[in-house]
Amino acid sequence: xxxxxxxxxxxxxxxxxxxxxxxxxxxxxxxxxxxxxxxxxxxxxxxxxxxxxxxxxxxxxxxxxxxxxxxxxxxxxxxxxxxxxxxxxxxx
Amino acid sequence: xxxxxxxxxxxxxxxxxxxxxxxxxxxxxxxxxxxxxxxxxxxxxxxxxxxxxxxxxxxxxxxxxxxxxxxxxxxxxxxxxxxxxxxxxxxxxxxxxxxxxxxxxxxxxxxxxxxxxxxxxxxxxxxxxxxxxxxxxxxxxxxxxxxxxxxxxxxxxxxxxxxxxxxxxxxxxxxxxxxxxxxxxxxxxxxxxxxxxxxxxxxxxxxxxxxxxxxxxxxxxxxxxxxxxxxxxxxxxxxxxxxxxxxxxxxxxxxxxxxxxxxxxxxxxxxxxxxxxxxxxxxxxxxxxxxx
Ligand SMILES: Cc1ncc(C[n+]2csc(CCOP(=O)(O)OP(=O)(O)O)c2C)c(N)n1
Ligand code: SF4
Ligand code: SF4
Ligand code: SF4
Ligand SMILES: [Mg+2]
Numbered sequence: 001x002x003x004x005x006x007x008x009x010x011x012x013x014x015x016x017x018x019x020x021x022x023x024x025x026x027x028x029x030x031x032x033x034x035x036x037x038x039x040x041x042x043x044x045x046x047x048x049x050x051x052x053x054x055x056x057x058x059x060x061x062x063x064x065x066x067x068x069x070x071x072x073x074x075x076x077x078x079x080x081x082x083x084x085x086x087x088x089x090x091x092x
Numbered sequence: 093x094x095x096x097x098x099x100x101x102x103x104x105x106x107x108x109x110x111x112x113x114x115x116x117x118x119x120x121x122x123x124x125x126x127x128x129x130x131x132x133x134x135x136x137x138x139x140x141x142x143x144x145x146x147x148x149x150x151x152x153x154x155x156x157x158x159x160x161x162x163x164x165x166x167x168x169x170x171x172x173x174x175x176x177x178x179x180x181x182x183x184x185x186x187x188x189x190x191x192x193x194x195x196x197x198x199x200x201x202x203x204x205x206x207x208x209x210x211x212x213x214x215x216x217x218x219x220x221x222x223x224x225x226x227x228x229x230x231x232x233x234x235x236x237x238x239x240x241x242x243x244x245x246x247x248x249x250x251x252x253x254x255x256x257x258x259x260x261x262x263x264x265x266x267x268x269x270x271x272x273x274x275x276x277x278x279x280x281x282x283x284x285x286x287x288x289x290x291x292x293x294x295x296x297x298x299x300x301x302x303x304x305x306x307x308x309x310x311x312x313x314x315x316x317x318x319x320x321x322x323x324x325x326x327x328x329x330x331x332x333x334x335x336x337x338x339x340x341x342x343x344x345x346x347x348x349x350x351x352x353x354x355x356x357x358x359x360x361x362x363x364x365x366x367x368x369x370x371x372x373x374x375x376x377x378x379x380x381x382x383x384x
Binding site for chain 2: 024034050
């Protein structure tokens with residue numbers, strides 16, 4: 001089992017922060033939903049390094065990211081299945 | 093190699109892979125993207141096998157953001173970890189033999205200038221410290237002596253990462269590595285000093301701690317190479333495997349090393365300085381005119 005980054009969209013959505021999107025080593029992995037105003041993770045691309053956790057905790061000081069075992073992620077976004085989306089809000 | 097070749101033929105787009113369609117619809121090709129937009133557009137790098145938490149991966153991701161015209165750029169590289177990601181980027185990539193990156197880039201850049209006299213075509217070499225300071229050293233130096241107009245980016249993880257931990261010329265003296273058990277015998281090579289001596293127009297040393305600065309430095313280096321002469325970026329891109337850095341600590345390491353011995357420095361030749369100041373003025377003027 002391995003863990004991937006899971007962003008609490010309530011906490012992140014209450015900020016104007018986008019910091020972790022700039023520091024994830026992987027491209028197309030931490031995405032940003034302009035409508036919901038939150039970052040979110042493509043779970044199929046996350047390699048579990050936890051760099052984003054340090055960025056959110058220590059630099060952004062928002063504590064919005066936790067590492068969660070992949071089998072406990074419910075309805076994780078997978079970019080390889082769904083493709084790039086500017087927002088996950090349905091009507092868009 | 094131009095927006096025309098990136099665009100799909102009419103009626104054909106729906107049949108292309110989803111990743112390609114995403115690049116056409118939301119990618120970085122049709123306008124320069126900023127670091128602050130990351131996450132809101134489709135980036136050019138697809139899935140690749142570089143290690144989890146690799147700082148080199150992050151740096152490469154930021155290089156693509158800094159390149160001033162992706163659709164008119166060719167990247168040259170060689171064996172080493174970086175090519176694993178660079179070969180998955182939607183920008184033409186030429187995989188040279190170990191040692192000949194800067195010779196390939198020289199020929200390519202000259203050829204492109206003859207073939208496309210009215211369109212600036214950028215050539216960027218991006219390869220490891222082993223690839224550029226050791227095995228490719230003569231090619232790098234001579235491309236600089238000849239004042240070839242392209243950018244060389246060294247992904248300096250201070251080790252041969254891809255082959256399991258041999259020391260390179262860029263490894264620090266005394267460093268013990270898996271395949272250098274008695275420790276590195278010599279000082280880290282002064283590639284920035286050599287670049288200056290060889291007449292490189294712009295050099296920068298940088299760590300990936302400030303994404304905007306990385307992107308801006310890459311853009312600057314490529315634009316100066318277009319107009320003035322060779323440019324060189326030496327980037328600290330730690331290898332967390334060979335240096336046993338736990339991945340959550342990779343950015344702490346980058347900040348520590350930056351503070352200690354890898355701080356941001358840049359050097360301009362007189363010509364490069366004059367060109368850059370002039371072009372900054374011009375950009376300011378254009379921005380003002382746009383606002384009006
Ligand atoms: C002529 C030649 N010699 C040796 C090799 C084997 N080789 C492949 S990658 C590599 C080391 C790469 O080190 P570096 O350039 O620092 O890149 P890194 O993997 O550290 O990013 C070597 C020696 C090769 N491919 N070609
Ligand atoms: S660093 Fe934290 S608060 Fe900032 S965008 Fe990322 S998850 Fe949201
Ligand atoms: S754990 Fe690493 S790979 Fe996964 S989203 Fe965070 S920074 Fe990116
Ligand atoms: S071996 Fe080192 S440099 Fe290569 S991908 Fe892994 S962490 Fe990065
Ligand atoms: Mg190396």
